[in-house]
Every structure is written in structure tokens, then in C-alpha cells.
Amino acid sequence: MDVINLHRDAREPITCIDMHTTGEPTRIVIKGYPDLSGTLLQQKRQAKSQHDHIRKRLMLEPAGHADMYGAILRPRTELTETGDAHIGVLFTHNEGYSTMCGHATIALGRFLVDTHDVSVFPQRNEIKCDPATKTATLNLHAPCGLVVVTVPVTDDLSRSDPSRPVSFICVPSFATGQDIAIEIPPGDRWPELQDRDHVKVGFCYGGAFTCLVSAKELGFNDGLRPPVRHEALNTATRKLKAIVNSDPRYQKYMKHPEEDDLSSLYTVMVQDKSIGRVLSGAEGAETGLCYFADQQIDRSPTGSAVAARIAFAVATGKLKMGQSWTYHTLVSNAKEGKGGFVGTAVEEVPELYLKESMLSTPIRVRVEGHAYYVGSHVFISEPEDPYGEGGFLFDRL
Structure with missing residues (x-):
């Protein structure tokens, strides 16, 4: 059943991939999020001031829950423009936006290696794989700075290997x-x-x-x-x-x-x-x-x-x-x-x-750990739905 075609008037269909790291969710927004401009921290402020209803729709009930977590891919940032990063990300939770997230970075490492859709990840073909170590290295621009992620890959170097841990080098701590x-x-x-x-x-x-x-x-x-x-x-x-x-x-x-x-x-x-x-x-x-x-x-x-x-x-x-x-x-x-x-x-x-x-x-x-896929979703919000756009948390009512 094609939900989008059944509900042509639904607001802003959002496509997501769901993953988890030790049971902690990461809902990766891959399509449908509005464009943002400026530096990544400026994009973070813009997301909060202009598009926070989307965060609430994806994180809170009925589509999410009090402990849902998300990652919004940002293909263009100041560090992707200089060639220092392959892609940027904004992290979201039940209250707003965070500056760093390790469990989501581990999940993103796998997804960004596995996707070959350049409309989702324009610099996917720039990712280098080492055939000796069977790993891929990508530079992720988080709001706190540059994070270098190492992802184990299969023998043919085409996708991530879930049997080995993803690791990342964090910003100075x-x-x-x-x-x-x-x-x-x-x-x-x-x-x-x-x-x-x-x-x-x-x-x-x-x-x-x-x-x-x-x-x-x-x-x-x-x-x-x-x-x-x-x-x-x-x-x-x-x-x-x-x-x-x-x-x-x-x-x-x-x-x-x-x-x-x-x-x-x-x-x-x-x-x-x-x-x-x-x-x-x-x-x-x-x-x-x-x-x-x-x-x-x-x-x-x-x-x-x-x-x-x-x-x-x-x-x-x-x-x-x-x-x-x-x-x-x-x-x-x-x-x-x-x-x-x-x-x-x-x-x-x-x-x-x-x-x-x-x-x-x-x-x-x-930091190293394992992440796994859970599923994929297209989230919609019908104009008549009083709960779909802003969401709610049951224990905060």
C-alpha cells in the first residue's frame, strides 16, 4: 500500500532508516527534510526555529516515544565545502538538538557506507576503502566538530560488515x-x-x-x-x-x-x-x-x-x-x-x-561499538490530524 499516494495532501512525507546501537534507537532522516543554510551550528539553530515541528513529529508520540533519538543528514556544511568532511549531521531527541552522539555516529557509519544513493549522500563515492584492513573511513561533521569514523566492510568492499565493530575518533575531550x-x-x-x-x-x-x-x-x-x-x-x-x-x-x-x-x-x-x-x-x-x-x-x-x-x-x-x-x-x-x-x-x-x-x-x-538495522519508514502527517504535527509525550500531558 502506497501511503503517500493514498494521502496526497499529507504534509511533508519524511523518509527514514531506523537503526539501533545496544538498543538505543537512531532514526536517520534521509529524504523530505527542508534545506538549511549556513554553518552547521547555524543550520542547527535554523532547524530549531523554523522546522522543529518535524523533530517533534519524528521523535515524539505517536510516531516516536520519550526515548527516541534521531539524525538529520546535512550534505552541505562549511566542512564539506572545504573537503574536510564527507557529510554533516544534526542530532535530535525528545527536548531538542544535541551537539554530539556516539551511538548515532556508530549507526551512521554503517548506513553511510551501505547507501550508494548519491541523492542521499552526494559524496558517497569519495569514501575510500582499505582492502588490507577491509575498512572504510569517512569524516562526519557533527555540531561539536569533525569525527573520523572507521567502518568494517565485507570482502568485496561494497557494504558494512556487522560482525565487526564500528569505531570513531571523537573531538578533543x-x-x-x-x-x-x-x-x-x-x-x-x-x-x-x-x-x-x-x-x-x-x-x-x-x-x-x-x-x-x-x-x-x-x-x-x-x-x-x-x-x-x-x-x-x-x-x-x-x-x-x-x-x-x-x-x-x-x-x-x-x-x-x-x-x-x-x-x-x-x-x-x-x-x-x-x-x-x-x-x-x-x-x-x-x-x-x-x-x-x-x-x-x-x-x-x-x-x-x-x-x-x-x-x-x-x-x-x-x-x-x-x-x-x-x-x-x-x-x-x-x-x-x-x-x-x-x-x-x-x-x-x-x-x-x-x-x-x-x-x-x-x-x-x-570509541567502538556495534549498530544494527531495524527498518525503514515514510512518515506523513495528515492536515486533519491534531496529533501528527506537534506530537506529544504521554507522561508530560
Whole structure:
């Protein structure tokens, strides 16, 4: 049944490919999105001011859900014009637009190698494959900067190989704070804090700013071992994030050295370093539960936060350059470790070091994981439909 022909008056049919990375969705918009102009950050602002109804239609109910995630391909950016990037992307979620997304980058790596449609990916034929390593390398322009993605390919070099992990080299990542005491006002304290008036956290950046806090520090003495108390953790992390974002004392830990658009807290990562299977080549493992945007929970280990956590571990002396660590979620732990990410500290970036705001020299981190296809869709919105254009979230009604 051809839905578009049946509903010729439907608004802006949007074609998407759905993928997942450790269960975390990526809805890739490949056709039907309006053209945008300017730099990629200008396109991000334009998407928000002029076309946000499309984000809401694809991310929110009834077409999506509270934890849906998306990627809008941008064939033309300032870096594609200079030849530094093959394609750009805007990342979307339940609240708006993010500056970096590792799980979506892993999914995009596979899709951009697999598509041979130059109307979707004009520079597809510029992608080079190495027959010796059977990998393809592409340069992705994310809002936070250039990300280099390495995709394993089949023997004939024509498509991605899902049996091997995709990896990417993230933008320079760094730590900005360790053991920072966040004061919790009396009216904002959650029951698990008991008589405590603060929690200690760390701050780091891997394309977006992350606040690191252990589950036990939040008052959850059982950590992230099942059964996890999701409702209580949601309350604690929501309050913590709101306090950090609103209190001027903590803004210095989320200051990007180059772009104000990147200077805000995106993620609260709850950590439990006592659980998680060590994957091949890694020194150890831990588990995290990531709350981002409007309390979305990332099913994947969160690629930007993996880069940030590796940078934090190096800055605080827990890891050395060249070493790797495994990061898990509740999802990968439930599948005997399958779907965990491995992060590796690969290179220092001394020219970006700011002594007054960073704990140590920024580094580049390699993050690797697996992504898989789920399906394809053409989304429409009939003019008579009161819910299709703006969408809704049931628990926000």
C-alpha cells in the first residue's frame, strides 16, 4: 500500500532508516527534510526555529516515544565545502538538538557506507576503502566538530560488515572538575540522601558536557545491580541536573574553550564501577546509566560520555594513554556484555589545553561499538490530524 499516494495532501512525507546501537534507537532522516543554510551550528539553530515541528513529529508520540533519538543528514556544511568532511549531521531527541552522539555516529557509519544513493549522500563515492584492513573511513561533521569514523566492510568492499565493530575518533575531550561538591538545597533533596546536603561529582567533555556521579554517592547503596530503582534515580538525577544548570557556581565546569553553543550540561552519568564484563583489549569495565536531554535514558553506553569518561580517567590518573576501558549499560549487562563500548585514549591535543579550566591536556578518544538495522519508514502527517504535527509525550500531558 502506497501511503503517500493514498494521502496526497499529507504534509511533508519524511523518509527514514531506523537503526539501533545496544538498543538505543537512531532514526536517520534521509529524504523530505527542508534545506538549511549556513554553518552547521547555524543550520542547527535554523532547524530549531523554523522546522522543529518535524523533530517533534519524528521523535515524539505517536510516531516516536520519550526515548527516541534521531539524525538529520546535512550534505552541505562549511566542512564539506572545504573537503574536510564527507557529510554533516544534526542530532535530535525528545527536548531538542544535541551537539554530539556516539551511538548515532556508530549507526551512521554503517548506513553511510551501505547507501550508494548519491541523492542521499552526494559524496558517497569519495569514501575510500582499505582492502588490507577491509575498512572504510569517512569524516562526519557533527555540531561539536569533525569525527573520523572507521567502518568494517565485507570482502568485496561494497557494504558494512556487522560482525565487526564500528569505531570513531571523537573531538578533543577533557575533564574540568573532580570531586566537586554540589550543594543540594533542602527542598530539592531526595529521600536516599538521608541527612546529607551535597553530592560529589566530576565534570568532563566528549562532544557534550557530562556530570559523573556514582550511584552510591546519590544514596543508592545497591548501585546499578538489578532491580534498579528507576523512578527514584530519575528523581535524583533530574534534581541534580537542574541544580547544576541553574547555579552560577558550577557554570565554569561546563565552559567550552571555543564555542558557547557547546557550553551546557547535557548528560548526568550515574556510575557503578563494580559491575560489567571486560571486553577484549580493555583494562577493566564499569556500568553507567545515562540521563540526557529531558531525562531520556540512553540504552547504549553513550559514545560522547565514553570519550568524556576516558578523558576524565586519564586526567585523574586512572588510565594511561593507549589504554582501553569497557563501558556497559543495563542492556549490555543483560546480554552477557554484548553491546558494550570500548574506549581508548589515543592522542594528546596539547594546543587546546587551558590550565585555568581543564584538569589536564585534552585527548582524542577512540570509541567502538556495534549498530544494527531495524527498518525503514515514510512518515506523513495528515492536515486533519491534531496529533501528527506537534506530537506529544504521554507522561508530560
